[in-house]
Amino acid sequence: xxRILITLATAVLLSLSVLASAQNVSREEIRGLDEQIxxxxxxxxxxxxxxxxxxxxxxxxxxxQAAFFISLAGAASSDDFSLESVEVKLGDQVVAHHLYTYRxxxxxxxxxxxxxxxxxxxxxxxxxxxxxxGKSKSGKEYRGSASYSVEKAVGPKFVEIQIAGTQSAIHFxxx
Amino acid sequence: MFxxxxxxxxxxxxxxxxxxxxxxxxxxxxxxPGALHTDALQDLFFGEALFNAYQDNYVxxxxxxxxxxxxxxxxxxxxxxxxxxxxxxxxxAVGDLELSYRMHREAGRAMQQVLQGNVAQPIKNEAAYRLAxxxxxxxxxANALHALELIQGRVPERVRPQEQFLRARVYMQLGRFEEAxxxxxxxxxxxxxxxxxxxxxGIALLRAGETEKGVLVLDGLGRNAGSGTAAQALQDxxxxxxxxxxxxxxxxxxxxxxxxxxxxSGPFSDxxxxxxxxxxxxxxxxxxxxxxxxxxxxxxxxxxxxxEAMLAVPYAYGKLDVHSTAAVNYGExxxxxxxxxxxxTRSITSIREGKLLxxxxxxxxxxxxxxxxxxxxLPGAPETHYLLDLMASxxxxxxxxxxxxxxxxxxxxxxxxxxxxxxxxxxxLRRNYYEPILxxxxxxxxxxxxxxxxxxxxxxxxxxxxxxLLVNRRPExxxxxxxxxxxxxxxxxREILAYNPSLSSEETEDRIARLEGILNFxxxxxxxxxxxxxxKNLQELDGVIAVLQETYQRYVRTRQAATHSYEGYSxxxxxxxAGLNRAQRRIDQLxxxxxSMLEQLAIHELDQRRAQLESYQIKARFALADSYDRANELxxxxxxxxxxxxxxxxxxxxxxxxxxxxxxxELLPTDNPPELEAPAPEAIQDAADGEGAGDA
Numbered sequence: 001x002x003r004i005l006i007t008l009a010t011a012v013l014l015s016l017s018v019l020a021s022a023q024n025v026s027r028e029e030i031r032g033l034d035e036q037i038x039x040x041x042x043x044x045x046x047x048x049x050x051x052x053x054x055x056x057x058x059x060x061x062x063x064x065q066a067a068f069f070i071s072l073a074g075a076a077s078s079d080d081f082s083l084e085s086v087e088v089k090l091g092d093q094v095v096a097h098h099l100y101t102y103r104x105x106x107x108x109x110x111x112x113x114x115x116x117x118x119x120x121x122x123x124x125x126x127x128x129x130x131x132x133x134g135k136s137k138s139g140k141e142y143r144g145s146a147s148y149s150v151e152k153a154v155g156p157k158f159v160e161i162q163i164a165g166t167q168s169a170i171h172f173x174x175x
Numbered sequence: 176m177f178x179x180x181x182x183x184x185x186x187x188x189x190x191x192x193x194x195x196x197x198x199x200x201x202x203x204x205x206x207x208p209g210a211l212h213t214d215a216l217q218d219l220f221f222g223e224a225l226f227n228a229y230q231d232n233y234v235x236x237x238x239x240x241x242x243x244x245x246x247x248x249x250x251x252x253x254x255x256x257x258x259x260x261x262x263x264x265x266x267x268a269v270g271d272l273e274l275s276y277r278m279h280r281e282a283g284r285a286m287q288q289v290l291q292g293n294v295a296q297p298i299k300n301e302a303a304y305r306l307a308x309x310x311x312x313x314x315x316x317a318n319a320l321h322a323l324e325l326i327q328g329r330v331p332e333r334v335r336p337q338e339q340f341l342r343a344r345v346y347m348q349l350g351r352f353e354e355a356x357x358x359x360x361x362x363x364x365x366x367x368x369x370x371x372x373x374x375x376x377g378i379a380l381l382r383a384g385e386t387e388k389g390v391l392v393l394d395g396l397g398r399n400a401g402s403g404t405a406a407q408a409l410q411d412x413x414x415x416x417x418x419x420x421x422x423x424x425x426x427x428x429x430x431x432x433x434x435x436x437x438x439x440s441g442p443f444s445d446x447x448x449x450x451x452x453x454x455x456x457x458x459x460x461x462x463x464x465x466x467x468x469x470x471x472x473x474x475x476x477x478x479x480x481x482x483e484a485m486l487a488v489p490y491a492y493g494k495l496d497v498h499s500t501a502a503v504n505y506g507e508x509x510x511x512x513x514x515x516x517x518x519x520t521r522s523i524t525s526i527r528e529g530k531l532l533x534x535x536x537x538x539x540x541x542x543x544x545x546x547x548x549x550x551x552x553l554p555g556a557p558e559t560h561y562l563l564d565l566m567a568s569x570x571x572x573x574x575x576x577x578x579x580x581x582x583x584x585x586x587x588x589x590x591x592x593x594x595x596x597x598x599x600x601x602x603x604l605r606r607n608y609y610e611p612i613l614x615x616x617x618x619x620x621x622x623x624x625x626x627x628x629x630x631x632x633x634x635x636x637x638x639x640x641x642x643x644l645l646v647n648r649r650p651e652x653x654x655x656x657x658x659x660x661x662x663x664x665x666x667x668x669r670e671i672l673a674y675n676p677s678l679s680s681e682e683t684e685d686r687i688a689r690l691e692g693i694l695n696f697x698x699x700x701x702x703x704x705x706x707x708x709x710x711k712n713l714q715e716l717d718g719v720i721a722v723l724q725e726t727y728q729r730y731v732r733t734r735q736a737a738t739h740s741y742e743g744y745s746x747x748x749x750x751x752x753a754g755l756n757r758a759q760r761r762i763d764q765l766x767x768x769x770x771s772m773l774e775q776l777a778i779h780e781l782d783q784r785r786a787q788l789e790s791y792q793i794k795a796r797f798a799l800a801d802s803y804d805r806a807n808e809l810x811x812x813x814x815x816x817x818x819x820x821x822x823x824x825x826x827x828x829x830x831x832x833x834x835x836x837x838x839x840x841e842l843l844p845t846d847n848p849p850e851l852e853a854p855a856p857e858a859i860q861d862a863a864d865g866e867g868a869g870d871a
Contacts, residue, residue: 030570033768037577038278040761044584047754049238049245051591054747058598061740063732069219107229113222123729154725154732158219175219175257 064120065156068096068128071113073164073171081142081165082135083108088117088161089129090150095119113160121157126150128172134165146170217260218243228268233276234583240269263298270305274312277576283309290325300330304338311341316348336365343375352383370400370409377413381420393417397436410436411443418450427454434467445471445480452487461491476511477518477560479784482791485511489798498806505799512792519785522557526777530555532770535575536582557777565780574773581766588755588762595752598744605741613737620730627727634716641709650698653705658694665691 056065070086082105088096096117100108108114131145142165150159151174158175216222224239244265247258258265266285273282286309289302303325310319323342330338339358346355359376362368373396380389393413400410418433431454437447448467455464468491471484489504525531534550551559565571644652654662665687672679672687 030574030772033765033772034277034573034577035280036761037581037765037769038280040758040765041276041278041580041584042281043754044588044758044762045234045238045241047751047758048234048587048591049242050747051594051751052238052242054598054744054751055594058601058740058744061736063729063736069223071216071222103230104226107226110225110229111216111222112226112229113216113219114226115219115223154729160219 060118060120062156063154064122065118066090066121066126066150066152067118067156067158068116069113069158069160070098070108070116071111071160071162072108073162073169080136082137083163083165084133084135086116086130086132086161086163089131090117090119090121091126116161121150121152123152123154126152128159130161130170132163132165132170134163136166142166142168144168144170146172148172215260218256218258221258221261221265224265224268228272231275233272234587237269237272237276240265240272244269267301267305270302274305274309277573277580279309279313296328297331300326300328301334304330304334304341307338307341307345311345311348316345319345320349336362336368340365340368340372340375343379347375347379347382350382352379355379356383356385370396370406373400374409374413378416386424390417390420397433407438408442411438411441411447415443415447415450418447418454422450422454422457427457430454445474445478449480449483449487452484452491456487456491456494461494465491475560476515477558479787482512482515482788486791486795486798489802493798493802493805496809498802498809502799502802502806505795505802508795509792509799512788512795516785516788516792518558519561519781519788522561523778523781523785525555525557526774526781528555529774531557531774531777532578535578535773557781561781561784562777565776571773571776574769574776578766578769578773581762581769585759585762585766588759592752592755592759595748595755599748602741602744605737609737609741613734616734620734623730624727627723630723631720634713634720637716638713641706641713644706644709648702650695650702650705653702653709654694654698658698661690661694665694 060067068088068090072081072083083100085097085099087094087098098114098116104114126149128148128150129145130148132143134142136142144163144165144167146169148159150157160173160175162171162173164171220239220243224236224243227233227239228236243258244262247253247256247262250256253259253262266289270282270285273279273285283306286302286306290299290306303322306325307319307322310316310322319341323338323345326338329335339362343355343358343362346352346358356376356379359372359379362372363376365372373392377389377393377396380386380392383389394417397410397414397417400406400413414433414436418430418437421427421430421433431451434447434451434454437443439448448471452464452466452468452471455461455467465488468484468488471481472488474481485504485508489501489508492498492501492504530553531550534553534556537553550556559566566575640652651659651662668687672683
């Protein structure tokens, strides 16, 4: 019995030093591996960047590209509003319907901008209809819907859809 | 008793001290909010990168910003790009994101470039701060201090508190506690670092030898660290630290109140209950020590504190001379240890079979809170409760994230390889569609092109003529077709008359002259109006020509796009595919190495815990036997005492009653029987001698 608690105490110490001793043995190996992982990350990021550009060039050439972005109007002051879903209709077709996760809502509230849809459209005028649904902290529901005419010229077209949640309004901005 | 207790307490307090060193590291400052924030967004793609970054989707954020930065640098006229407003911020943001994505070398290089570049001192200061942060995270504290020393003047206001806090933590790591205390004293009241400053200040004071001041600071934090789960956890951690610190200083009464402050449902409650028990046990109040220990005993069977309590409870019962209950509790402890040894053995087998890595690769597991704990619910997955402490360590977390990053990259690359196949299919389809029709289209295009060119030349001629009319007034050039025809007819008549004068007469001459006069008068009178109309018509023609030219350009672009949609990709795709395959092979190897490291560490941890439990089992068996012996001994002693008492009672009764006589009239003895009297040492010696003599 006398040794039981002595063993307990030493065991506590042992358990704490497990990771330290296990790591100290192969510290150099850990560092080498970490550096190799960083290298491969760098290479893959470079490759992905090139692949993204290739994809855009192949699938969305600049003469037909139209991209639509969602942002919250007055993002910093819109903590009270939580965006639940957005639907985008281009021409007669629903091209995007997005349900937001908690992290996406936070990202929008902090000023992030979400690319909700990229399309290929001909030059000319295209009707755009956007509708959204959201809630306030108190649970009050807000809905809004608005139309816009997208004038597509020869170059790429970018449209920002700003959602002013509690005002049940949507603002459009051509970039 | 005391040596045992002292050892146990030393164990607890030393464990607190061991962790004390790393506490300043664990209590990290919140992420610098100023690095990415922007009040006025001027570029949608920068906003998209922020959207990814705020969701910790670092790869997409880095790729997005990298692409924008590259494009911006390639522009002939970057001033016209809205991204210019965010350019400087984006360069920092990439470094920050690379840091978050554990690409310390890249982030470090980016900051070094800024430091060596021709930029303003405030920007250099910010870069130096971020470089120091990188070194700190890599536990290169001397380098971190060196980077901080590059700061001259003030750093930008938005990162100033973080810079001071980082500097203080670097000083702490380098053992310069007085300087850390001075900096942290200045930072008190900084809202963004609420709680963290006080915690580190308290530790710095303790380590600097100013124990009472340190206790005072930590006492304040332990009373109220703020609201919210994180603040509450910090408060509990502080109280636990203080309790252990004071127990080490043998101030048991003071230590008790800090253990009592720790929430019973928090993550530090087990250690606090254990500590609270030892405080009482040290004071000899084993009955009171049993209260927290028995509570702790009912908790999660995988916790080290619970295992310790399983032995501490019977130990306390033993001290209270309740050996039978102690024996029962040792029995329970043995059962639990046996079960847990089996669990650990199964977990080790499961890890060796690759189940841990398989579970770590599952993305859905990471979507839930406490996913590490949730892993154990997966079929065949190891018992992760035993790995929580290991998994909470900075290094293991880094390994884990690296492994998951590699897995994500592997899956991304695999998707890209599939996309490349799809791209090639698309290109083949486009080639098959366009190649047969393009020659015919080109012929038609050349005809249209020639016609358009001709019309453009005609328009140019008309425009030149109208311009000429402004300088050189010639009304006949604006004649209508009937008027031109009339003029030609009159000229023809004059020619006929000149050729055949016999046909001419005065009347004819007058008539021709009058007709010419009328015609010239009309042309002359209407010249200005017609010129205006001609201008207007030219403008209308310009409109038509603009449409024609737009159509022409559209056709040209579409024609180019058609060609570009399938030509010139094969080399790029081949090169990208080779790059992806190379990367996949490397990722595969690195994942295997990182995974093996994760497995080794986990198995090592479980092995240690199993060895610990097996050691507990041995001790518990001995203690159980000891308790039985003591319980039996006690029971026998009590039985003897009971018998003695009974005999005494009988003797007393006999003394008080009539002296009994035997049938021969002899008195019965009233004194104690010889076996109940303690023999005198001499008597024992005599008896021994007598026995010896008898034997002899």
